Amino acid sequence: MRLLFLACLSPKTGNCTTAERIRSHVEAAGHTCELRDVSEFQSAAEVANLVAQNPPFEGALAIHLFKAGSLLLDIQVPFGVIFGGTDINEDVKVEQKRVVMEQVLQKARFAVAFTDKMKEAAELFLLSQSCKIYVQPQGIKTEAAEKFCWAEFLKNSGVSREDVDDLNVFLLVCGLRRVKDPLYLVEAFSEWHCENPQNVLVIIGPKIDPVLTVEVEAVAKSRGLPGPGEEPTGASCRLEEELRCGKQLGLGGHVRRHLGGHGCWGARGGQGHSRECSRGAE
Template identity: 55%
Template structure:
């Protein structure tokens, strides 16, 4: 089957990574899946021209508003995957909510990453009942065996003995929804008390104006470093050497970085928002904080309590292996796409 897949493909964002993985699943089943950036199209009319010119038989959209609205009214069967901000933020705007409701009416199926996301969707659009499937993101990590930890510390200008060093890694593209500056003041105060703790922010410069703000804030914060993007294998290898993965986002669909940390047996410290709470059980698979002061309290507890760290790591790894299987995700998407061919009964 020849499929058009529309997604927001801004480099190194969660949506882009998810889209590439799903495309791989579909192509492994023999489909031709053409992935295009939704931002390249101003209206459904632009997509109509593409559908006709390249003879697509079906389509997928990742993000109900940003991508899904472009597939309306073409007569080509399509499915949608919720991105996170569409449900958590866009649904609060009446005009966008109305558009997304129409997209759901036309879609053959819709995929939510969590049960809570599905419940939120059904609260907003009850007519979608029966169309929504829950499929967690599948995770596979690939740490680079040749990664040099000391070079990483040197690049981050951390000149400390590695024996008693505690590095917290915050992985995110630099945009406001990820809120990388949320913990800076509290962490800086902690570093002044204990100079062996550092936080390193790793990720691409997605929003240039916001990146300048972040750089200015980091320069004033003690014990905090800002690095650019890293190859995924190096990032996974660096994460394995860190004390914990930190997530301070305002909104998340499902954080791949959190799940990758669990898979790599690294503790997780995440802001207590619905998307994070859906995958992190506080005190079991990770630690959830409500504000910067609680973050510091929990981080201190983590570095001083090896029993807690061991339990979080074991539980997190078990959770990912049970609930975020890459192979199960592949089977789900390959099966759902058959609905676009009409091979599967609802």
């Protein structure tokens, strides 16, 4: 089955990483999947013309009902959509966008939400299409590499402790950018860390927004905490590789059941990020 897959493919973003995971599993299941950036198209008519070209596409997928799904409204083949956080948290507040999202949901063969709350919000804010919405968590399963050293990784992250087994380490995979601002979490976690120094927060992710990165560094410095380090080496690189190779719970069977394909497919791999900011003992 030949599928067109539309998504926002800005580098180092969750959308881009998720889209690549899904594409790889669609192809691993024996389908052909062409992943395209929504920025390449100006209208739904352009996408309809692309789908009808020889050889034609037999189905389509999209991440984000408004940004990508709206470009599929004119195609004559079945398609599925995957809710993005922007759909539910922002776009439903704009009447013009909400109307378009309802049209996309009505025409789609199926829709996937990553959480129960996202599905509930979709049912609340959009016309009821409950039977079409499936909840598929983005769970990541990883296995530690044989040569990975947890103590070395924490030391490279700025956590200076001899006995790391007693630490409660919370790992946040998060590229530093304003729309995913982790500052509120850093400030709240600082209070918790002061109450119990064994609670440690480690953030790994690229410096997407230089201005926000400076703010995060300032917050860490004001509390006497380790700031962002250099590019990852050694243990940090190995953890990054583990995140990329992790297996994510699949968006199983939707192509086969709803678009007429064969076999099951899913999404895998965590976002591959370099270490960005760490929290350790004061």
